[in-house]
Amino acid sequence: MGKTLFDKIWDAHVVQRKEGHPDVLYIDTHFIHEVTSPQAFDGLRRRGIRVRRPDRTFATADHNVPTLNQHLPIREELSRRQVEMLTRNCEEFGIELYGLGHPFQGIVHVIGPELGITQPGMTIVCGDSHTSTHGAFGTIAFGIGTSEVEQVLATQCILQYKPRKMRITIDGQLKKGVVSKDIILYIISRISASGATGYFVEYAGSTIRSLSMEARMTICNMSIEMGARGGMIAPDETTFAYIQGRRFAPKGADWERALAYWKTLYSDPDAVFDKKLHFDAADIEPMITYGTNPGMGIKITETIPTPVQVAEKERASFERALHYMGLQPGTRLLNQPVDYVFIGSCTNSRIEDLRMVANFVKGKKKAPNVEVWVVPGSKQVEAQARKEGIDRIFEEAGFQLRGPGCSACLGMNEDKIPPGKYCVSTSNRNFEGRQGPQARTFLASPLTAAAAAITGKIVDVREFL
Known part of the structure; x- marks a missing residue:
């Protein structure tokens, strides 16, 4: 076997x-x-x-x-x-x-x-x-x-203890405006915030293979948000090209030896998983959360569920989440005003994320009612952004490019969202108080966050592409 x-x-x-x-x-x-x-x-x-x-x-x-x-x-x-x-x-x-x-x-x-x-x-x-x-x-x-x-x-x-194994396969081509953050938010919304508890997840399929390494990192990053012990993707030529030449990467003959081993790292055709799931990329659209765990997510054009659409054992937490968020069941999030936009965290603070946002906001101005924080994931990301002129694009748009750190992903430092304020965030958690006491968080992709920053409200980014 x-x-x-x-x-x-x-x-x-x-x-x-x-x-x-x-x-x-x-x-x-x-x-x-x-x-x-x-x-x-x-x-x-x-x-x-x-x-x-x-x-x-x-x-x-x-x-x-x-x-x-x-x-x-x-x-x-x-x-x-x-x-x-x-x-x-x-x-x-x-x-x-x-x-x-x-x-x-x-x-x-x-x-x-x-x-x-x-x-x-x-x-x-x-x-x-x-x-x-x-x-x-x-x-x-x-x-x-x-x-x-x-x-x-x-x-x-x-x-x-060795966990059980789950394979999640996503096949097909992503639609316009759909990025890796939407993929993982979609999966979590389908299987719930506890749907992979006890498993280690391998992501596979043509959709995953088409992604860059930074996009793959976003998906594996949020595996924990559906209860999984971790997530992984088999290495391929995209992986090897990303690693080669980096500071701690093997060099010379060591590189060739490492590469030979890395190429053996895949699941054999007859390998057995404890559970398998399959999703079609064509069904994935820009996603956003409405509640207080990452599983409370919907497509940007959908309505918030009503209590009868929620399992009976989950209704109490569902109703508490909507009360905390100040939202009503059965309504849309489209055109919901927001106060803050946070682009950062270990989920979406890499150079590709910043490039994605910069390409969207170039030549535009942020809405006057929104404060926008862009926090690179490292000093190297920050330096690259400045080298490419991304800092100037953000400055002209009214965005604040800050130094690297976890920042407003969690209320553990000086960057907190004020009580009662709404924040569209590219981070990974929307728990009560996660971004500061009584802060209200909508998780979304960098593209959706950028669109909210420009319009001052939750919008379908596809209308602007």
């Missing part, structure tokens, strides 16, 4: 397996940031343990960093303390840190791929749920908790 891509990588990294117990899984690469690492380092100190593989541990500051005046001390005390603690921990334990001011600083799931640290066939973990982003390269990548961060720092291994 053939193996799935997931099986090939997982089985190659099992150090020890015992019936009825979690596998001891070797971890190739460990990313850390300032939020989930302090307690882990304290645990190492108490036990007198050093970091097992500092050369395979990469640190950056992203969650708590300000995106304005990054050269100045951080104003929020908790944020400042966490970033300072990361700096001290990395110095003490010999870990390279891409902190504020470093040319490689940025969101952890942006800098890993762009530096070539992320490579096919790896196991990758980070104390952050959206570690699944790296699965776009044909890796097993997943988020872990703080106690597990300590476990990996100490041993370079982790105890994990």
Whole structure:
């Protein structure tokens, strides 16, 4: 019997397996940031343990960093303390840190791929749920908790039960105005925010193969939002071309050896999945969420469901979500006024995302009722945007291009959406208070967000293309 891509990588990294117990899984690469690492380092100190593989541990500051005046001390005390603690921990334990001011600083799931640290066939973990982003390269990548961060720092291994396997196939050509963010929001809306719980998902099909690496990262990034342990895509020529020449990519003969291995990383034709789903790209349209989890999504032209259209066990949470959002069942979101537009996060802050937005807004002005924040995912993305003149396009449109960081994806830094205000966001979560206390979030693609910024309301971007 053939193996799935997931099986090939997982089985190659099992150090020890015992019936009825979690596998001891070797971890190739460990990313850390300032939020989930302090307690882990304290645990190492108490036990007198050093970091097992500092050369395979990469640190950056992203969650708590300000995106304005990054050269100045951080104003929020908790944020400042966490970033300072990361700096001290990395110095003490010999870990390279891409902190504020470093040319490689940025969101952890942006800098890993762009530096070539992320490579096919790896196991990758980070104390952050959206570690699944790296699965776009044909890796097993997943988020872990703080106690597990300590476990990996100490041993370079982790105890994990092997999840079940799901394959989601999307075939066909995408319609005008539909991008990868719409694909994943569509899938989550169809199977719910818990529809892949307990599974590791492989995305396949002609639609997936047609996507760029940055678009694939967007899809794998949000696998966690449907309950999956992670998501992955088999590497191909698009993957190899993206990696080649990057800072940490293999060189010379090492590249040829790596490439030969990477080309074996695919699911065999007779591989068995625990569950298979298939979607037609022709059915996908620009998507937007209306509620307080990513599964509460609709096509931009559809109406918000009514209670009778919602499963009885979900009606209470559905009604609470609409009350929180200040919306009515059975109505459309089209022409809903918005106050903020946030373009950023580990989901949609790469150079392709910024190019997409810049191409749409060039020569236009933002609506007077909207504040627009564009937050690149890394210093390298920011530098590339300035090199291409994207910063000038944003400035002329009235958009504010900020420094890199997680920013308004989560209410953990200075970039918060005020209470009661509506924000069209390219981030990955719309939970209550996610972007700030009482903030109201609509998740959408960079294109839909750009259109909202120009018009001041939710619109169907296809009318402007």
